[in-house]
Structures are given as C-alpha cells and as structure tokens.
Amino acid sequence: MENSTTDSQNPKTAGLNSKSLPLNNRVETGLSRLLADPSIQARIQGNIGYLCHSASVTPGLEHGALALKRLFGPRLKALFAPQHGFATDAQDNMIESPHFYHPYLQLPVYSLYSETRVPTPQMLEHIDTLVIDLQDNGTRVYTYIWTMVLVLEACARAGVGVVILDRPNPLGGTRVEGNISEMEFRSFIGWRPLPMRHGMTIGEVARFASAHWGMDAPLDVVPMSGWQRAFGFSECGLPWVLPSPNFPTPDTAMVYPGTVLLEGTNISEGRGTTRPFELIGHPNLQAFPFCESFNQRLNKMGLKGCMLRPAAFIPTFDKFQGQVCQGLQIHIADSRACNPWELGQWLLHSLYRELGLLLEWRQPPFEYVEDILPIDLLNGSANFRAWVEKQGSRDELLGLQYAGYPEFMDRRSEVLLYG
DSSP states (O other), X not given: OOOOOOTTXXXXXXXXXXXXXXXXXXXXXXXXXXXXXXXXXXTSOSSEEEEOOTTOBOTTOOBHHHHHHHHHGGGEEEEEEOTTTTTTOOOSSSOOOOOEEETTTTEEEEESSSSOSSOOHHHHTTOSEEEEOOOOOSBTTSTHHHHHHHHHHHHHHHTOEEEEEOOOOTTOSSOOEEEEOOGGXXXXXXXXXXXXXXXXXXXXXXXXXXXXXXXXSOEEEEOOBSOOTTOOGGGGTOOOOOSSTTOOSHHHHHHHHHHGGGGGBSSBOSTTSSSTTTEEEETTOOHHHHHHHHHHHHHHHTOOSEEEEEEEEOOSSSTXXXXXXXXXXXXXXXXXXXXXXXXXXXXXXXXXXXXXXXXOBOOSOBTTBSSSOHHHHHHTSSHHHHHHHTTOOHHHHHHHHHTTHHHHHHHHHTTOOOO
C-alpha cells in the first residue's frame, strides 16, 4: 500500500522544506537533528518552553517555533526571547522588549530583556523542559550566552530540564582571542570570566558553564552534525538570518569582537548604516591619511586577514545622525587569518593618537551598570583603556591578553564537542 504520510506529518522531515534546502548544506544544526530524529525528540520531556529569535530557523527558513508546534502540539506552552526581541527588531543597550501573546502561534512570548533578564518562577511554572535555540556570535559581549546562563540558573532552581540545540559559531572554533574578563567588571555583557573571542559554540559554552560555573540544571546538548571547528559560516551551507538588527552579514560577525569596543567611545561604529561594525568614523577624521597610516601600522605588525579602505558615511540614527563621518571600512580578506580583537585595540590606540581629546569615553549607564565606564565593561578590565591612554606597546597588549590563558584553555578543552 502506498505510504500516505505527508512531509509535514513525518517527524523525519517536519520543519524542513526539502525544495528550499541549500544544495551545499554541510551542517545539520541541533534544530534540524531534533526535527529529523525521533530518539532526540524522546529526550524532550513534558511541557516545553522554547527560547528563540528570528535566526532560530531550519535550512529551509521555517521558524523553529512553527516546526516545534507542529511536532509537539499542545506540549509547546511558551516562547522566550533574548535581547532584541522575538522578532529581532529592537536596538542595543537597554532597549527592552515587552512580553506579548503571539496571535498566530497562539502562545505567550516572555521577553528576557525586559524588566527581568531571568525567567521568573511564574514563567516556568508549567514548563518541564526549556529548549534553547539561539544563533550566537562567539563573542563575550554578545548577550545571548548570558541569557542562556541565567536560564540555566533559573531552571536549576525550578527543577526544569534544559536542552540546547547547537548552532555554528560564525567566528569558527579554532581561535581564542582577547583578555579574560575580570569579575570586578561583571555585567550582562560579561557575566562570568571569558575571553572576548572564546572559540566555542553556544552548546559548548553551556557545557563550560555546567562544568566550571556550577550550573546545576539538567543539561542536554544536541550537537550539530558535519560542523568542523575551522569552518567559517559560509562553509556551513546554512542561510544567514540576522541574529540581531546590526548583523547583516557573517562579515559583520567577524569584525565585531574588535569594533564593538567603539561602543564605549564617541566614535561611530557604523550604526545607522548598512554596514554596522565594518564602517567606523568621526566627523573630525580625515579618511585617506588616517586609513593609510593605520594600514601601515597593521602591516608593520604583520596583522593579516583584513583589508581597509577610506570611507565616508552619514548615519541615519545613533552617533552623529545626519552628519558626515570619515574613517574606514574593514573588509574581511581571510577569516582564518583575521585577529579582530587585536585590530580593534589598535584601532582605538590609533584613534586616540589621531583625535586626542576629541575621542571621548562614553559615560554610564551601559547595560544597567551605573558606575563603570562602558569601555571598561566591554573590555572586562580597565587595563586596556589605560594602555590606549598611555599609548602602550604591543608586548604590553599581548601580555594583558594572555593572562590566565593556560587554565582557561585546559578547561575549555574539556567541554568541546567538535574536531
């Protein structure tokens, strides 16, 4: 007899539109593996909450909430959203998203960047398993890993299990870069000590938290299949969906660990343009001479992987809205050779030398911290601001960067899931 089961009824293909699958798809995300494998589905017990955002999609671009609602039916009880909201439509730094009821999905959506960044007991009251499916960026100051850590803590208190559906780190998983943040500078952009570029997937960060930060929630990570640590995002064969409003391309993700530092200054990091974090500028910079001198500094130090060009732009919002800014655009030439964190530190170093007192350190509050300069929160230390101000050497910079690395790298190696 002919099998009458449709794709939408078959758990092996639920949520996957085969006509839309990329031909070069090499990586199966945790979501794809869950939708295709009944044995993984069986690991998700009882009533379900789903922490997700716009990038929580299948390779066929179906949203995970739709796929899980079809797969689990009334067991899916609630959705949770990180910073920038369920629709990834809210901007940065203390711009909160409301809770709401989703009329199409017919589910409550609880915002974890609202009056609370922690799921409350009431939100978890009817949840047995909370499924986390977020596209992270592999950078300490990108808040999604800290939302996950706070969820782990809350679920441990509530006796709720946590399942992480793993996704690629757009920066790859081979390189670690930047200093390990200090607890004195703890904030929502650095809740626990991590390097700026930690070289782990969100599932591996969850395992790190469980092993080394005392997170006691029952944790189950559904790994990807086919992902390799050396992969850039373009090698995964997956669609890029903005994980936050100012991340239009994977190249944005690659420069972010360095140019995000400009959030702690009055230098435009390109918000209000179509290439945020790749374009940087200020009304008092001269693009051609600054770009030329900065290029010469990078070449002298042997920093590779990026190409710079003089650029001018007019932000439509944020810093210097409506004003002409001159500076440069960073182009990724070789993501495997790029050191974005060090590039970002030298960019600040050069801007301070060029602009002097016209470069200003942004003042608090920043990510709900009232008494620490934002640049120090971003760095997770005051040492790098001091290094910029005294125009320190590369030896000093690298000495600050590598403090604590041997212990961290040993601990990190214990939780890695991929070769």
